[in-house]
Amino acid sequence: MNIRGLVLLLILTAFIFLTGCSDTTAKRPDLNSDYQFEATVNFSNEAFTISGKKTSERWVFTYIQPAEIKDMSVVLENDKYKISYNGLIQEGERSSMPDSNVCDFVARSLEYIARGKDMEFSSDGDIVSGKGVFDGGDLKVTYNKNRLPEEITIGKDIEIIFKSFKKVHS
Secondary structure (H helix, E strand, C coil), rough: CCHHHHHHHHHHCCCCCCCHCCCCCCCCCCCCEEEEEEEEEECCEEEEEEEEEEEEEEEEEEEECCHHHCCCCCEEEEEEEEEEEEEEEEEEEECCCCCCCCHHHHHHHHHHHCCCCCCEEEEEECEEEEEEECCCCCEEEEEECCCCCCEEEEECCEEEEEEEEECCCC
């Protein structure tokens, strides 16, 4: 076999090998726009259903379930929070909110995946997923074919399942 034949054989072998191996790394889906969603949050053995809307630096959440706190609203804006329920209002610094506040936890987890820092993203066809560490637990996010979050799991105790998620114009 001459040199030319050997070079062609090497190129053909490399081509076959490279096309048979797919790159599963993926670009981080963009969540830096305004959006709204409805989600079920399984948080420390309790289930909550919330609706949420993010615009710029403002988050607005409303509890749908459980019935005991239905219509409670939580507004997070910059470093402040405001909780309203049955005419009662509590306001303060966001950093002083209890760790058990579901809405703040959902907002912080979505902010984390929007930044994508220290996360690895991969794809399997139309499905993109990401992995990272958030609040001391392993975080995994799965995106739907429209590259919007479908589910976030953090550790063994926290699961956020999006019933709907759509980008909106403010």
